[in-house]
Amino acid sequence: MAVSASRVHETRVVARIEATAGVVVLRMQAPELAAIARPGQFVMAIPPGEASAAVALGLYDADAESVSLLFFVAGKRTKVLAALRPGEPLVLLGPLGNGFDLRDAPKDVAIVAGGVGIASVLLAALELLRAGARVRLFYGARTARLLVERERFASAGCEIVLATDDGTAGLRGFVTDALASAHMPALILACGPTPMLRATATIAASANVPAQLALEETFACGVGGCWGCVVPLVQESAQAPHFPKTRDGIVRARICAEGPVFSASELRW
Amino acid sequence: MAVSASRVHETRVVARIEATAGVVVLRMQAPELAAIARPGQFVMAIPPGEASAAVALGLYDADAESVSLLFFVAGKRTKVLAALRPGEPLVLLGPLGNGFDLRDAPKDVAIVAGGVGIASVLLAALELLRAGARVRLFYGARTARLLVERERFASAGCEIVLATDDGTAGLRGFVTDALASAHMPALILACGPTPMLRATATIAASANVPAQLALEETFACGVGGCWGCVVPLVQESAQAPHFPKTRDGIVRARICAEGPVFSASELRW
Amino acid sequence: MVRPPVDLSVNVGGLALRYPTLMGSGCYGTGAEFAPFADLSRIGAIVLKSATLAPRLGNAMPRLVHTPAGLLNAIGLQNPGIDWLVEHEIAALGGMPCPIVGSAAGFSVDEYAQVCGRLDASPEISAIELNISCPNVASEGETFACDANLTASVVRAARAATRKPLIVKLSPNVTDIAAIAREAERAGADALAVVNTVRGMAIDVERWEPRLGNVAGGLSGPAIRPIAVLAVYEVARAVRIPIVGQGGIANASDALEFILAGASAVGIGTANFLDPRVPERIAVELAEYLASRNLRAISEIVGRANAGFATPEQREGDAG
Amino acid sequence: MVRPPVDLSVNVGGLALRYPTLMGSGCYGTGAEFAPFADLSRIGAIVLKSATLAPRLGNAMPRLVHTPAGLLNAIGLQNPGIDWLVEHEIAALGGMPCPIVGSAAGFSVDEYAQVCGRLDASPEISAIELNISCPNVASEGETFACDANLTASVVRAARAATRKPLIVKLSPNVTDIAAIAREAERAGADALAVVNTVRGMAIDVERWEPRLGNVAGGLSGPAIRPIAVLAVYEVARAVRIPIVGQGGIANASDALEFILAGASAVGIGTANFLDPRVPERIAVELAEYLASRNLRAISEIVGRANAGFATPEQREGDAG
Ligand SMILES: Cc1cc2nc3c(=O)[nH]c(=O)nc-3n(C[C@H](O)[C@H](O)[C@H](O)COP(=O)(O)OP(=O)(O)OC[C@H]3O[C@@H](n4cnc5c(N)ncnc54)[C@H](O)[C@@H]3O)c2cc1C
Numbered sequence A, B: 001m002a003v004s005a006s007r008v009h010e011t012r013v014v015a016r017i018e019a020t021a022g023v024v025v026l027r028m029q030a031p032e033l034a035a036i037a038r039p040g041q042f043v044m045a046i047p048p049g050e051a052s053a054a055v056a057l058g059l060y061d062a063d064a065e066s067v068s069l070l071f072f073v074a075g076k077r078t079k080v081l082a083a084l085r086p087g088e089p090l091v092l093l094g095p096l097g098n099g100f101d102l103r104d105a106p107k108d109v110a111i112v113a114g115g116v117g118i119a120s121v122l123l124a125a126l127e128l129l130r131a132g133a134r135v136r137l138f139y140g141a142r143t144a145r146l147l148v149e150r151e152r153f154a155s156a157g158c159e160i161v162l163a164t165d166d167g168t169a170g171l172r173g174f175v176t177d178a179l180a181s182a183h184m185p186a187l188i189l190a191c192g193p194t195p196m197l198r199a200t201a202t203i204a205a206s207a208n209v210p211a212q213l214a215l216e217e218t219f220a221c222g223v224g225g226c227w228g229c230v231v232p233l234v235q236e237s238a239q240a241p242h243f244p245k246t247r248d249g250i251v252r253a254r255i256c257a258e259g260p261v262f263s264a265s266e267l268r269w
Numbered sequence C, D: 001m002v003r004p005p006v007d008l009s010v011n012v013g014g015l016a017l018r019y020p021t022l023m024g025s026g027c028y029g030t031g032a033e034f035a036p037f038a039d040l041s042r043i044g045a046i047v048l049k050s051a052t053l054a055p056r057l058g059n060a061m062p063r064l065v066h067t068p069a070g071l072l073n074a075i076g077l078q079n080p081g082i083d084w085l086v087e088h089e090i091a092a093l094g095g096m097p098c099p100i101v102g103s104a105a106g107f108s109v110d111e112y113a114q115v116c117g118r119l120d121a122s123p124e125i126s127a128i129e130l131n132i133s134c135p136n137v138a139s140e141g142e143t144f145a146c147d148a149n150l151t152a153s154v155v156r157a158a159r160a161a162t163r164k165p166l167i168v169k170l171s172p173n174v175t176d177i178a179a180i181a182r183e184a185e186r187a188g189a190d191a192l193a194v195v196n197t198v199r200g201m202a203i204d205v206e207r208w209e210p211r212l213g214n215v216a217g218g219l220s221g222p223a224i225r226p227i228a229v230l231a232v233y234e235v236a237r238a239v240r241i242p243i244v245g246q247g248g249i250a251n252a253s254d255a256l257e258f259i260l261a262g263a264s265a266v267g268i269g270t271a272n273f274l275d276p277r278v279p280e281r282i283a284v285e286l287a288e289y290l291a292s293r294n295l296r297a298i299s300e301i302v303g304r305a306n307a308g309f310a311t312p313e314q315r316e317g318d319a320g
């Protein structure tokens, strides 16, 4: 049993950008974390002060020296994180979770992102683009202002299809409507609210395209210790091999430990 | 019954100085509050965010346009206040409490301040000096570094006698020892921890000098509504005329409403 | 088209209020203390600090400790006694722009009845709250509200002493608050206040002694909100009389949790210590909430999130 | 002169620990989950997630809600059942650098006894905690720990099923926790864990429904600390067996409150979700605290702030 606290990173903020009001991108000096982070993984960020839990945040971006987090100021803990300024310390636990499986990925991939989901898909897009794939980003939000970081994805080489609830940018309506009417890719990656993921899974199933969905739920531990973040999988799921067989054919796997990325075909909606 | 919320001041921070590590002086644009604030009064400052109570802070300094608060970062709420920066809003309730009674004050006054007590005596010193009095400040703290704002008092014209627990500045020991061995003034004002106030009262009584003591306790409401901050007074106290006579000759008055300044001779230690 | 104004008025067991917000007993003085900081015409009612028959000096200091998202208090019912209160303080409240609710406390059934009788005779008093749940005056947590029989007898006696609306204030420090609530209803309560503070304490680790003069105290503020919401949810299933939900309410969303759980109105105590403008802000935001949903009255949503508890069998996949 | 090292070891009813910190059941997995983030050789013990006889899928989602200074959970004892746990998970814990405490839950006295029996037979298990206080599996708050007779019978049965140290975990959701504690002691408990979570709930005001799939849940974290400290203070006056104090401990000062109230050791649950380094930091700071006061052992200060409650007569000026 390893006893070294090897996945605790005492980082320092090196840059802070407000992508739009209420959406912050923090960049931290964290070479060891950056070296091992894989697309779709996340960290638990410890808000300085007296919060009662760390916050799960996707690993948004990374280079050799640093990692970036992108987050929406949702409640108390993200408010504390948003108050951090360059030079201040921030402790990150991670990388956590399985991440997207991009081994042998096909050359035509669609990434579906809704709201904060955008924070968990950039690294996947970059890796796919590096491997020479065509990457289309289907990106939805409530309103144009909240479609953040479009430039980052575009300049990396993504094709971008937008959708907003109010029609202020791109299609008026759901981003999955845009996906449904598009030329089908060979692989779909998705991160966003549950209804969006559900619609994505339906589209993928009917087109017979594999889809990997990054789920989000309220976390407590983020490391598999509290069983607060489960999702039902089909019993034969390869992602939850360690659970006993249950009477009714459901396996409840931990999103933080067995996920957060699940193959759409393994989920029991 | 007046129903206008006339004592709520929506101020803005105009300056922030760190007097020493962990001691902050905040200056707020607050002309209406400044116009009516009297020495020894206090405000309730509402920490932005999700604190569960406002913080009682002495009115440290004031000019025509602004008031200043001086505070030690003691716990969660003062930490939030310390994070305020120029331009940010801060709501203050006040002025509250009776303040020092400086009408017909004599021309030789000693002010005794310990620790955070320094925050509640500057305005009194200034008013006395303006009236031509000799003002001696007996100022004690744990260590020299925490003897903040000496320059402000000195440049206004106070004579200053220092004491520290560790002897790093002035007398090693209690500031009241310095007071006891000094030439007796005609009036003593004091603010600081209870043992210091008690010693001050003893010295004043034996020298037959009137003393006004500004008490500190944990507050909840700060406006007389919760009865959480009481101090026993002698039954005949003029400061608590509104209470029924009690069997055992004690009256428990509210520090925030009947005080925070009490005549030493009215207190029942 | 002009949208009709939203109706925030409520009737709490005969106490008619223009706003569904009652200022918690012991947290708002007589109201006069807060007049410089709040518009008293925009709150539902003021509940006075609980009064006893004889004057009380209350507990030894310290009486207050700030805790994470909460406040511990052990005031010990310092009050000038019901006679002084009625003559000197309540008599001066005639001009208040909102109803005044008296609060009766005591150490025997008879004492409660006498205090209620004096409040009943005061024209300035619109209703009486029976504080049978103050955790700060008994040695080890025994209060009337911790026992169904005691609750029944004290409520019966109070009921006999007043024809004004009678609100019985319950304690969360019990195994089964719904059972106590049923007793109070049966004994004649017109409404219930749910809840008083949760018993707690803090220790000074430098001086090795309790931080409150009284050792134990009552915890209030946002820390206890989940406890209080559940208490309201359970009591609402047990009784038919209206409930004043309270415990940690600091904004409109908090207030809505209680109302949706089954409270007809809400009590606001500790939040006044953070910002006396909270009650008025809650009223404004409740009106906006209703208007944005095309609802006409706050009374329409009382209890709308209360669909009971799942049985073990109903729970999805409870057994594997 | 070299100062002798401070002694942080404690003995909890026969369970010998090098550090006075137990990782709360359900908050630390099997320990393996936290190994990348914490030095498991610097904690007292790991208490495993409570196990039942049959596997359980637990409650419907959502199971977690963050509240002010607290956390509501309603996991519903998801676990693979005691047989699977013993064979597949406990068997793999042999190399753990700290003792492992099993936790038994159940729905009948017999089920508790059987689970205890299986844990008793596992050499990797150093002690057994009896979770008779989980608020998340009964419909309306009924658990064994809410009734003195039920407590007595389940503890007796567990006692008969194991010779390992038996720690009985109590619920704060009772009128008189000291009475339940006395029953547990009399029935054979070697130690008590005080307390489990406080019942609470939260409501989604947009969707008009409870935020937890199970409606009600258990509140933990700093919000409940004052409640838990008082529970320990009261239980310590009622029993002679050692207490593991828990509820909202996040730093050494918090831990000291419990120890000074009468706990021999402390449980740390929710704080691990903020920062898994908390338990180790607490041990370091406890050692510093003792050293700076020239104390040699943590056991010296157990209960040192516990001088009971004042009687009404003793209170200064209580009546005016
Ligand atoms: C694997 C994973 C990765 C994530 N990555 C990111 C990321 O990269 N960027 C990002 O911005 N977020 C991300 N999240 C989400 C983020 O962790 C949560 O939003 C987190 O809860 C924020 O914490 P908070 O304290 O600021 O807000 P909280 O107080 O936890 O509130 C969060 C949300 O809860 C809801 N809520 C709060 N109170 C209530 C109430 N009374 N009734 C109903 N609903 C309520 C609101 O919708 C609010 O927006 C991720 C989550 C997971 C699980």
Ligand SMILES: Cc1cc2nc3c(=O)[nH]c(=O)nc-3n(C[C@H](O)[C@H](O)[C@H](O)COP(=O)(O)OP(=O)(O)OC[C@H]3O[C@@H](n4cnc5c(N)ncnc54)[C@H](O)[C@@H]3O)c2cc1C
Pocket (backbone or CB within 6 Å): B042, B055, B056, B057, B058, B059, B070, B071, B072, B073, B074, B075, B076, B077, B078, B079, B116, B119, B120, B215, B216, B217, B218, B219, B260, C066, C203, C204, C205, C206, C211, D253
């Ligand atoms: C009339 C009045 C005027 C005041 N003026 C000023 C002023 O001008 N400047 C100023 O700096 N302060 C002043 N104070 C004091 C200030 O209001 C308090 O220090 C306030 O409590 C700080 O709030 P906080 O949340 O930051 O700290 P809190 O969390 O309230 O902690 C404050 C203090 O409480 C003690 N404490 C906290 N936790 C514990 C524990 N577990 N065990 C034992 N003790 C503990 C500590 O000593 C700590 O320093 C004044 C107080 C009054 C009543």
Ligand SMILES: Cc1cc2nc3c(=O)[nH]c(=O)nc-3n(C[C@H](O)[C@H](O)[C@H](O)COP(=O)(O)O)c2cc1C
Pocket (backbone or CB within 6 Å): B220, B226, B228, C024, C025, C026, C027, C049, C050, C071, C073, C075, C077, C103, C131, C134, C169, C195, C196, C197, C219, C220, C221, C222, C246, C247, C248, C249, C267, C268, C269, C270, C271
């Ligand atoms: C300082 C203080 C004093 C209180 N005094 C009384 C009282 O005299 N009578 C009473 O019924 N409740 C009293 N309470 C309880 C409050 O009225 C209220 O029920 C409780 O604090 C929970 O609500 P809150 O979290 O909004 O404060 C008091 C609470 C506080 C904080």
Ligand SMILES: Cc1cc2nc3c(=O)[nH]c(=O)nc-3n(C[C@H](O)[C@H](O)[C@H](O)COP(=O)(O)O)c2cc1C
Pocket (backbone or CB within 6 Å): A220, A226, A228, D024, D025, D026, D027, D049, D050, D071, D073, D075, D077, D103, D131, D134, D169, D195, D196, D197, D219, D220, D221, D222, D246, D247, D248, D249, D267, D268, D269, D270, D271
């Ligand atoms: C997510 C979660 C799951 C828990 N599961 C269990 C459990 O299975 N058995 C048990 O005895 N206690 C359980 N508890 C209670 C904790 O062990 C602990 O007693 C309680 O949370 C109070 O301590 P804390 O505030 O340090 O978390 C759980 C608590 C949490 C937060």
Ligand code: FES
Pocket (backbone or CB within 6 Å): A218, A219, A220, A221, A222, A223, A224, A225, A226, A227, A228, A229, A254, A255, A256, A257
């Ligand atoms: S958040 Fe704890 S197991 Fe996933």
Ligand code: FES
Pocket (backbone or CB within 6 Å): B218, B219, B220, B221, B222, B223, B224, B225, B226, B227, B228, B229, B254, B255, B256, B257
């Ligand atoms: S702090 Fe409330 S009466 Fe003084």
